[in-house]
Amino acid sequence: MAYNYFDKLDSVAQGRYSTKLVLINSDECPYKFPAGVWKNNPSCWPDLQFGDVYSNLIDSPGIFTRASMKSYKSLDAHNYFQSGWVQTVYSYKPATSAYTILKADVRPSQRLNEEPHHPWVALSGDGSVAVAHCNCMAGLAESCSHIAALLFKVEAAVRLGYTTKLCTELPCKWNADFVKKLYINKAKKVKVRHLSSTQQEQQTLLQTLHACNSKPVVLSTFDNFSDKFHWQKTVSSDPIVPQCLRSLYKAEYADFTKIDLSRKCSEINDSYSMNKETIMYIYDVTQKQSSSLTWHEQRIGRITSSVVYSVLHTDFNNPAPSLLKTLCNPSSKSLDHVPAIHWGFLISKETPFIGASADSVASCSCHGNRVIEVKCPFSHKESTLQEYVKDPSSCIVANGREVKTTHKYYYQIQLHMYVHDVNLCDLVIYTSKVTAIFYILRNDVFIKDMITKLKDFHIRHVMTELLTRQLENKIKQVPLRNDKLYCYCRSKDDGKENMIGCDNPQCKTQWYHLKCLKMKRIPKGQWLCKDCKNIPVTSS
Incomplete structure (x- = not known):
């Protein structure tokens, strides 16, 4: 090879x-x-x-x-x-x-x-x-x-x-190549006499076959008998999985003017569609294996429930480059270390640039279909519900009965209900001391405003990056150090930690762990590390 x-x-x-x-x-x-x-x-x-x-x-x-x-x-x-x-x-x-x-x-x-x-x-x-x-x-x-x-x-x-x-323990003979070189002798020529049949004999044979209870397929080749052979129904084949959205890239798009590029992004966004059969086929294929190549590819270029909060809270005029990198580049994270992951990736039919992967989908006679979202707050793994509610970062309001509508979990759940087209979600908060279930209803006003903003962000920024790869090419132009060590902790990128990139192209470190910076989410707009804050940023 x-x-x-x-x-x-x-x-x-x-x-x-x-x-x-x-x-x-x-x-x-x-x-x-x-x-x-x-x-x-x-x-x-x-x-x-x-x-x-x-x-x-x-x-x-x-x-x-x-x-x-x-x-x-x-x-x-x-x-x-x-x-x-x-x-x-x-x-x-x-x-x-x-x-x-x-x-x-x-x-x-x-x-x-x-x-x-x-x-x-x-x-x-x-x-x-x-x-x-x-x-x-x-x-x-x-x-x-x-x-x-x-x-x-x-x-x-x-x-x-x-x-x-x-x-x-025996010699490994079975695994050896068991096709040996064959020496073939040609057979002697045999004289064959072909006897031609009469027209009457042919018709007698065809009539005999036609009288059979079954339908011999050979009759379909004769004019007087072929009318009884036709398809009763069409044979459906599995849908074809569409190409990854990164395939939209063309080098010539980088030379477009800002107006022409914006018009092209809108045209592709309006014309792109997926039928229900293809959407459900992708969902079925991806729900059985979390490490599926299809699962990773179909998420590229789509706004998913896990990043919807970050998208809506970034600066729409100058979004964080690390956020666009997360949306438009192949993920290097493997999900094999999470044994509970068995869901499929579902794409919205109305908005095919949006998708979600719910933890589970349930159904009952009283509430119909609903999605289930399970959260296990690591910092409160030994806490009671009352202790968890007191934390300002908790998703539960002080009365312990409702979910904060400003919390990122609420955005994620509402997008789940939009994509799955359901009206209810069971939010499960699990710690070693308590299992609490909260019922969250669909908020159509909230969803309408959210989808409008997501469409605008996708056309202006995500689609632009998919077509031109300007940010990706810009990052590639910055040479990485041979040892590939990042952050203040000087460790390698193992794909398991969330990272943020310094927007100064001359930054020596470039990438930092959110955990090391004691940050919970990626900030809006540009972000500079403490070493670059006092240095003028030059464009590369």
């Missing part, structure tokens, strides 16, 4: 590939791993089950559907495995990752002299598939026949017991 595979990809493909590496916490492309680190030892493989293979192939955008998986043994991928086109499987577990990476060469079935394909998959300890990739045309979409063939071979090894220590 080419060492510089990543460098040959276009910018959109590089973004998707980089997101896969971030999800498995890998600092290096698997195609760049040294040959000496790969092991031919099935006992090192995680216990991949058929359910894991099924979930990955169905939930990932690609050619596999629920209908096709019912007869998976007839798929090209399974035939690749049975025919021996999947070569030796090698495994490697990087020191920085909790995932085991498996790779194998898959030879083309019809063109044996061509270069084989090189799929790889990352499996967690319990056997679930985190991400997968192949260098074929369809490999960037996480699902192709070569990836599936590799998964089928590993699943068969686990099912047949070849990954246990008892079996692996």
Whole structure:
């Protein structure tokens, strides 16, 4: 496999590939791993089950559907495995990752002299598939026949017991290439005599077939019998997941005037739409795996419930660059450390640039559908409700019965109800000493004003950044130090701490942890660190 595979990809493909590496916490492309680190030892493989293979192939955008998986043994991928086109499987577990990476060469079935394909998959300890990739045309979409063939071979090894220590004490013969070079002798020419049938014999045969209770498909090719063959209903296929909003970028937009760029942003915002089937398909795909590539990609460029408060409380004329970076750039944060995350990402049909991920959705005969939001205040994990209410940062008013309409939780909950189109939310406040439930009703006046402001902010700033990437390119022009240490604590960015960037391009540190600054949220407008406050800011 080419060492510089990543460098040959276009910018959109590089973004998707980089997101896969971030999800498995890998600092290096698997195609760049040294040959000496790969092991031919099935006992090192995680216990991949058929359910894991099924979930990955169905939930990932690609050619596999629920209908096709019912007869998976007839798929090209399974035939690749049975025919021996999947070569030796090698495994490697990087020191920085909790995932085991498996790779194998898959030879083309019809063109044996061509270069084989090189799929790889990352499996967690319990056997679930985190991400997968192949260098074929369809490999960037996480699902192709070569990836599936590799998964089928590993699943068969686990099912047949070849990954246990008892079996692996023997020489690893099963994992070897079991397609050997065949020497084929040509058969002798055989003289075949073809007897032609008469017109009467043909009609007799067709009439006999027509009299059968079933409908032989061969009759559909004859004029006198084809009228009985027609589609009773159309076969629906899974919707196609739309491209990430970062794909709207074009370098030529950077040369537009401010008026032309504003007009272009409005045109795209007004014309962009998604049908209900696509929205629900994205919701179904993302609710089963919080680390899904689709979950991360579809959030890029959309205002979500987790940032709505920050958006509405920043300076609309000069928003914080760190806020735009959060909205428009791929997230480097993994959610695997939060075991309760199983929700899907739901996009608003009326406003497709807004989305939300509720903790849960419930329904009852008296209140109908409603969303559930669970909050576990870490600073009050040992507090009672009365102690929590006394904190000025608490979301509960002093009487302990209502939620503050000025609190960020209230903004988040109202956006949840707007996206899910419900009228009620159960807010659960949980500590080790109390579990309190507050019922919050939908506030249509509040929502209308909020959505109007969010639309204006998205067109003026988010869409502008998506089209031009001015802020992203500006940040890239500032060289980072080789050790990549940030903040006053001089630590690396592990993706788990919220950070704010100093708006002075010449700042030596650039990024600071909110926790180290003792700040709870990103301030409005420009922000300068204490070292740069007394230094004039020059534009880069």
